[in-house]
Amino acid sequence: MSETDRSRRRVLAGLGLAGLAASVGCEPRQPAASAEVRAWDHSADVVIAGSGAAAISAAIEARAAGAEVLVLERLPKLGGSSAMSGGVCYLGGGTPLQKALGFEDSVEAMHDFIVAAGGLHPRLDKIALYCEASLEHFQWMVDHGVRYIPKFSQEKELPYDDSSLYYSGCELAHPWRDIARPAPRGHVPAVMGHTGGRAMMEALLAAAQAAGVKMMTAVSCERLVREGDGRVTGIQFTANGVTKSARARRGVVLACGGFIHNREMVRRYAPELYECSTPWANAGDLGIGIQMGMGAGAAAVRMHQGFAILPVYPPERVIKGIVVNARAQRFIAEDSYYACIGHETAYTQHGKAFLVTDADCSYDPGDFRMPLLAEAESIGELEAKGGFVAGTLAHTVATYNAAAARGEDPLLHKHPKFLAPLATAPLRLYELDVTRAFCCSHTFGGLETTVDSQVLDVFGSVIPGLYAAGRTTAGLPTAPYIASGISVGDCTFFGRRAGRHAARETA
Numbered sequence: 001m002s003e004t005d006r007s008r009r010r011v012l013a014g015l016g017l018a019g020l021a022a023s024v025g026c027e028p029r030q031p032a033a034s035a036e037v038r039a040w041d042h043s044a045d046v047v048i049a050g051s052g053a054a055a056i057s058a059a060i061e062a063r064a065a066g067a068e069v070l071v072l073e074r075l076p077k078l079g080g081s082s083a084m085s086g087g088v089c090y091l092g093g094g095t096p097l098q099k100a101l102g103f104e105d106s107v108e109a110m111h112d113f114i115v116a117a118g119g120l121h122p123r124l125d126k127i128a129l130y131c132e133a134s135l136e137h138f139q140w141m142v143d144h145g146v147r148y149i150p151k152f153s154q155e156k157e158l159p160y161d162d163s164s165l166y167y168s169g170c171e172l173a174h175p176w177r178d179i180a181r182p183a184p185r186g187h188v189p190a191v192m193g194h195t196g197g198r199a200m201m202e203a204l205l206a207a208a209q210a211a212g213v214k215m216m217t218a219v220s221c222e223r224l225v226r227e228g229d230g231r232v233t234g235i236q237f238t239a240n241g242v243t244k245s246a247r248a249r250r251g252v253v254l255a256c257g258g259f260i261h262n263r264e265m266v267r268r269y270a271p272e273l274y275e276c277s278t279p280w281a282n283a284g285d286l287g288i289g290i291q292m293g294m295g296a297g298a299a300a301v302r303m304h305q306g307f308a309i310l311p312v313y314p315p316e317r318v319i320k321g322i323v324v325n326a327r328a329q330r331f332i333a334e335d336s337y338y339a340c341i342g343h344e345t346a347y348t349q350h351g352k353a354f355l356v357t358d359a360d361c362s363y364d365p366g367d368f369r370m371p372l373l374a375e376a377e378s379i380g381e382l383e384a385k386g387g388f389v390a391g392t393l394a395h396t397v398a399t400y401n402a403a404a405a406r407g408e409d410p411l412l413h414k415h416p417k418f419l420a421p422l423a424t425a426p427l428r429l430y431e432l433d434v435t436r437a438f439c440c441s442h443t444f445g446g447l448e449t450t451v452d453s454q455v456l457d458v459f460g461s462v463i464p465g466l467y468a469a470g471r472t473t474a475g476l477p478t479a480p481y482i483a484s485g486i487s488v489g490d491c492t493f494f495g496r497r498a499g500r501h502a503a504r505e506t507a
């Protein structure tokens with residue numbers, strides 16, 4: 001280790017971030033044999049690794065089913081990425097909030113939207129169950145202290161005020177608006193300033209603590225403990241550098257989040273996400289839960305998929321611009337959810353795209369999310385400054401403008417309210433290059449689980465005693481990600497099922 005490395009580590013350790021400096025590697029983690037465990041330092045019916053939305057939902061339900069529950073969190077603070085999030089939970093089928101605000105919705109419409117707009121070959125069993133149980137899940141969130149108020153936001157973005165309902169994804173964009181009757185399904189805790197995740201986790205953590213869930217922080221789970229017959233019966237963790245063992249009489253739940261901060265793992269499994277400029281999750285998102293599951297023989301699937309957001313909006317006026325690729329061709333309707341724009345750019349356009357605006361739809365000066373590449377008085381000049389092949393951008397803009405003047409977009413069907421010819425100078429070209437623009441990402445791939453969150457091995461058999469939920473699993477979120485709230489919805493809903501099922505396991 002060089003002197004620079006040593007001093008960097010000292011600084012990180014001083015900041016309490018020593019765990020980040022130490023590489024956790026990429027490899028599956030071989031479980032310890034129970035015979036190796038000399039003594040159990042702790043024991044509970046259900047032991048849960050992690051303390052985000054998936055873990056705490058599991059803890060609450062396991063406790064409600066009568067189990068003694070121990071939560072182990074790697075970081076000094078509880079809540080995970082869930083507490084950093086907007087707290088948006090994707091719910092529908094006619095929730096009390098939707099009804100109070102006059103929106104009609106049905107289980108079928110919600111189901112059809114998720115199935116049609118998401119990635120290929122999704123887990124239909126999970127989607128069906130999630131949609132059918134959506135009303136019950138809404139009520140569970142409310143019963144556990146998550147507060148929503150009947151206030152709707154028109155914004156095409158997570159409300160900054162305390163509104164609790166909005167269109168959080170692609171519901172109104174083509175072709176989804178014609179495939180499934182649109183309804184706003186983004187349910188947000190009623191707090192100001194994008195702090196819904198914190199409010200949600202404060203409520204769930206308080207409910208878990210009141211129910212008697214035991215929690216330990218600054219302890220990092222490292223390896224599962226397994227019997228000779230393959231049953232998982234505990235977990236080993238480090239506390240202040242000392243290895244300890246916790247016995248799980250009924251089950252272990254892995255809910256350690258995803259792996260966006262394990263850069264080697266991201267490079268190996270999800271190279272497109274590796275390119276994205278801004279890894280977006282809490283510091284514990286290191287893939288250790290996935291590694292522990294894989295070491296016990298679990299299948300890890302959809303590991304290349306994730307959330308790549310290019311937040312071109314807000315402001316909404318920017319949607320009147322056009323997004324083109326390096327050949328100056330449009331490839332996605334600009335009113336698509338920004339994670340769809342990010343996904344298409346990262347995965348199908350080699351990470352490079354551009355946004356063309358005119359004076360009426362540019363960003364405000366000083367908004368540096370998307371680097372400004374060129375400014376010009378005419379499209380020809382902008383095309384030359386942007387390095388496009390002569391005539392290509394001019395052709396795209398002329399075709400777009402002619403149709404937009406008629407209120408049409410025959411190529412990509414952007415909603416008419418965002419259509420206007422790009423004509424007023426100065427014209428501007430912004431870079432939507434995933435390495436240079438603000439492009440945030442996290443991972444969707446993880447352990448394969450049943451609808452009861454039991455972990456499956458590579459042969460499709462249940463690994464006895466092992467459960468997983470949230471971004472440690474491959475759940476409802478698939479790429480392209482079609483709406484905010486599907487991740488938190490998946491974490492809380494399938495976390496609950498993990499806790500309930502684990503609590504019922506015979507010791």
Ligand SMILES: Cc1cc2nc3c(=O)[nH]c(=O)nc-3n(C[C@H](O)[C@H](O)[C@H](O)COP(=O)(O)OP(=O)(O)OC[C@H]3O[C@@H](n4cnc5c(N)ncnc54)[C@H](O)[C@@H]3O)c2cc1C
Nearest residue numbers: 050052054074080081082086088221257284470471485488
């Ligand atoms: C800024 C931001 C906004 C977002 N907004 C939304 C939104 O509004 N709606 C939505 O659906 N999604 C949103 N997401 C995504 C969503 O927050 C996450 O996908 C989701 O919260 C993950 O929950 P989880 O329970 O799986 O993991 P987490 O909430 O990350 O919890 C995992 C916990 O496990 C701990 N851990 C990791 N390894 C170990 C170990 N070895 N031992 C013990 N503990 C360990 C971690 O430290 C962490 O605390 C957002 C993400 C970000 C970053």
